[in-house]
Amino acid sequence: MSATILWGKTYAKKLKDETKEKIAEFTEKTGITPGLAVIIVGEDPASQVYVRNKHTTCAEMGINSQVIELVPTISKDELIATIENLNNDSNIHGILLQLPLPKALHKYENELLYRINPLKDVDGFHPVNAGRLSIGEKCMVPCTPLGCIKMLELAGISLDGKNAVIIGRSNIVGKPMANLLLAKNATVTVCHSHTRNLQQIAATADILVAAVGKPNFVTADMIKPGAVVIDVGINRIAPKKITGDVDFTTVKEKAGFITPVPGGVGLLTIAMLMHNTLEAAMLQQTQQNR
Ligand SMILES: Nc1nc(=O)c2c([nH]1)NC[C@@H]1CN(c3ccc(C(=O)N[C@@H](CCC(=O)O)C(=O)O)cc3)C=[N+]21
Numbered sequence: 001m002s003a004t005i006l007w008g009k010t011y012a013k014k015l016k017d018e019t020k021e022k023i024a025e026f027t028e029k030t031g032i033t034p035g036l037a038v039i040i041v042g043e044d045p046a047s048q049v050y051v052r053n054k055h056t057t058c059a060e061m062g063i064n065s066q067v068i069e070l071v072p073t074i075s076k077d078e079l080i081a082t083i084e085n086l087n088n089d090s091n092i093h094g095i096l097l098q099l100p101l102p103k104a105l106h107k108y109e110n111e112l113l114y115r116i117n118p119l120k121d122v123d124g125f126h127p128v129n130a131g132r133l134s135i136g137e138k139c140m141v142p143c144t145p146l147g148c149i150k151m152l153e154l155a156g157i158s159l160d161g162k163n164a165v166i167i168g169r170s171n172i173v174g175k176p177m178a179n180l181l182l183a184k185n186a187t188v189t190v191c192h193s194h195t196r197n198l199q200q201i202a203a204t205a206d207i208l209v210a211a212v213g214k215p216n217f218v219t220a221d222m223i224k225p226g227a228v229v230i231d232v233g234i235n236r237i238a239p240k241k242i243t244g245d246v247d248f249t250t251v252k253e254k255a256g257f258i259t260p261v262p263g264g265v266g267l268l269t270i271a272m273l274m275h276n277t278l279e280a281a282m283l284q285q286t287q288q289n290r
Pocket residue numbers: 050053096097098099100123143234242261262263264265266267269270
């Protein structure tokens with residue numbers, strides 16, 4: 001039997017509607033409109049599309065959004081000054097530095113990301129947020145793994161006691177995903193490029209999360225029949241065509257649930273950015289009133 005396809009659009013709409021309502025309440029109660037600043041350096045066409053999507057979604061949600069477009073030749077210090085200005089701007093509650101940065105700035109990526117005030121870090125990339133997530137404290141949670149968890153929740157898929165296998169150990173997806181699944185009482189295994197017997201380990205998964213960055217990396221022989229397969233991969237195979245990490249056609253015949261790419265968890269990423277921007281605004285508001 002073919003897997004149930006978990007369409008991102010349905011879940012993203014539900015989550016955005018919820019957040020939109022909460023934003024309206026927050027704004028009515030406090031007079032504050034949540035503000036998000038997105039910094040984009042250079043002219044990566046994919047990044048421009050994402051940033052435009054974020055901007056449009058903010059407008060729909062009642063979030064003020066500011067897109068700061070900077071030339072690719074900007075210096076590290078100028079970029080730091082931009083971030084500090086936003087840190088000090090009380091109308092801005094969330095700051096997102098769009099990745100990837102131009103090549104010349106690659107080596108400063110962490111230094112730049114860590115300049116963002118953790119309270120405004122809507123990506124959840126700051127070490128304070130990563131640390132708080134790992135010890136189960138309230139924090140900004142990275143949007144992509146958070147979107148995956150929300151989707152599983154809304155689909156009524158329980159995680160308690162389940163074997164979850166994550167392929168990929170990035171700080172952006174794999175590691176936070178592991179922490180979120182642990183917090184839901186799953187038994188978590190994280191696999192990576194040095195993992196032996198990947199196929200056998202993957203085949204023990206009730207929940208398999210693919211975050212590798214290689215098209216068709218996950219094949220049907222890695223799937224336990226009926227498993228839930230979450231495809232986080234975004235691989236650009238043509239200027240306007242993306243594909244995931246999972247060989248969708250064959251895997252969907254063996255899995256119980258599967259997310260498509262495009263049209264899967266990517267859409268939840270933006271929904272969670274909106275959610276995190278509201279969270280950040282609420283957090284900053286309560287801190288101010290103390
Ligand atoms: N600081 C930072 N934070 C990010 O969260 C961040 C980033 N940099 N750089 C780039 C990646 C990528 N990303 C996506 C957002 C939405 C979709 C999305 O909406 N995808 C749709 C459409 C995709 C398409 O057709 O191109 C889908 O999967 O159906 C995908 C990917 C956020 N990123």
